[in-house]
Amino acid sequence: QAERADTPTLADNTELADIKDIAEEGFIFGLPIVMNYAVMNEFTIDKSSGQHKATFNRIFNDTQVFTY
Secondary structure, eight states: OOOOTTSOOHHHHHHHHHHHHHHHHHHHHHHHHHHHHHHHIIIIIOTTSTTOOOOTTOOOOOOSOOOO
């Protein structure tokens, strides 16, 4: 009896596990980079943002005292 072409095999399952591992590692290592870009965008690039401080290569001093 011949196997059907669309029947999953052990090799397909192994490749699926590898794909899931690669996607998980990409998420774990890529998320901090994306979050850093989002903060950088809000603080320096997007002037309409409520978090905008100053553009790149500019000094910004905040007069508020921050305490915990």
